[in-house]
Amino acid sequence: MASGLRMAAPLLLLWLAAASGSLYDDFDFVGGGDAGGRMLDNGQLIALSLSNGRGSSFHSKKEYLFGRFSMQLKLIPGYSAGTVTTFYLQSGGTARDEIDFEFLGNLSGEPYVVHTNIYVMGEGEREQQFYLWFDPTKAFHTYSLLWTPRHILFFVDGTPIREFERAAPFPAGRVMRIWGTLWAAQEWATRGGRVHTDWSKGPFTAYYRNFLVESCRRSPGGAATAACRELDAAGRRRMTWVRRKYMIYNYCTDVGRFPRGPPPECHRRHH
Numbered sequence: 001m002a003s004g005l006r007m008a009a010p011l012l013l014l015w016l017a018a019a020s021g022s023l024y025d026d027f028d029f030v031g032g033g034d035a036g037g038r039m040l041d042n043g044q045l046i047a048l049s050l051s052n053g054r055g056s057s058f059h060s061k062k063e064y065l066f067g068r069f070s071m072q073l074k075l076i077p078g079y080s081a082g083t084v085t086t087f088y089l090q091s092g093g094t095a096r097d098e099i100d101f102e103f104l105g106n107l108s109g110e111p112y113v114v115h116t117n118i119y120v121m122g123e124g125e126r127e128q129q130f131y132l133w134f135d136p137t138k139a140f141h142t143y144s145l146l147w148t149p150r151h152i153l154f155f156v157d158g159t160p161i162r163e164f165e166r167a168a169p170f171p172a173g174r175v176m177r178i179w180g181t182l183w184a185a186q187e188w189a190t191r192g193g194r195v196h197t198d199w200s201k202g203p204f205t206a207y208y209r210n211f212l213v214e215s216c217r218r219s220p221g222g223a224a225t226a227a228c229r230e231l232d233a234a235g236r237r238r239m240t241w242v243r244r245k246y247m248i249y250n251y252c253t254d255v256g257r258f259p260r261g262p263p264p265e266c267h268r269r270h271h
């Protein structure tokens with residue numbers, strides 16, 4: 001029995017999920033260890049810092065084609081105006097595919113904005129933005145990107161906030177890496193760039209932990225893993241509620257930007 005258990009565990013991990021043992025095994029810092037990124041707690045925690053205009057970033061050692069990618073983030077507390085903390089998927093090449101979570105900082109006491117976007121062959125312009133229903137600087141919260149051949153879903157603590165159904169163009173042909181970055185985007189981050197970073201309030205630090213990749217490959221039984229399934233009715237209701245209450249920008253309804261009508265994917269069911 002004991003040996004049966006030992007056999008079963010690795011198979012499950014292989015098919016369903018690869019929880020990170022140590023973040024050292026999964027990620028490399030860009031520019032090496034001195035550039036503002038640090039591993040803490042024996043590789044259980046990554047700290048990215050930004051000071052005097054110098055940001056930091058890490059990316060996965062591996063490349064992935066589809067899957068559900070989750071990480072817990074604790075964002076910069078207090079003053080974070082002009083800063084952008086990110087968790088995203090990105091392909092190589094010049095005209096990139098990207099699936100982005102970007103967290104736009106703010107003045108102390110003012111709310112963070114979650115900015116989401118999808119790039120295909122270097123073309124983005126599919127922004128949707130949200131406020132959160134909690135303070136993302138007080139504790140770790142889980143942000144997940146689900147990328148399948150048929151759709152993309154963004155989750156916050158398991159709650160779906162955005163669905164992008166396959167339409168042409170769609171990122172499906174190229175492997176991507178996972179990235180985490182902290183940088184300053186003064187010209188657009190906070191209140192459309194009207195509030196700039198006050199470097200005397202730095203260094204700014206954001207934390208990442210509990211990286212999880214769940215494969216979307218079908219198990220031998222043929223069923224999609226639970227993590228990769230499409231939303232059920234309850235999930236859809238929850239997403240509708242969040243979007244009604246917390247969405248603050250949707251490119252699909254930005255008439256000024258698309259005078260001849262929004263892009264084709266906006267005509268799908270859930271936009």
Ligand SMILES: *[C@@H]1O[C@H](CO)[C@@H](O)[C@H](O)[C@H]1NC(C)=O
Pocket residue numbers: 104105106107110111112113189190191192
């Ligand atoms: C920052 O706070 C202001 C005022 O509450 C708000 O309008 C804005 O959406 C917040 N976020 C950003 C990124 O500007």
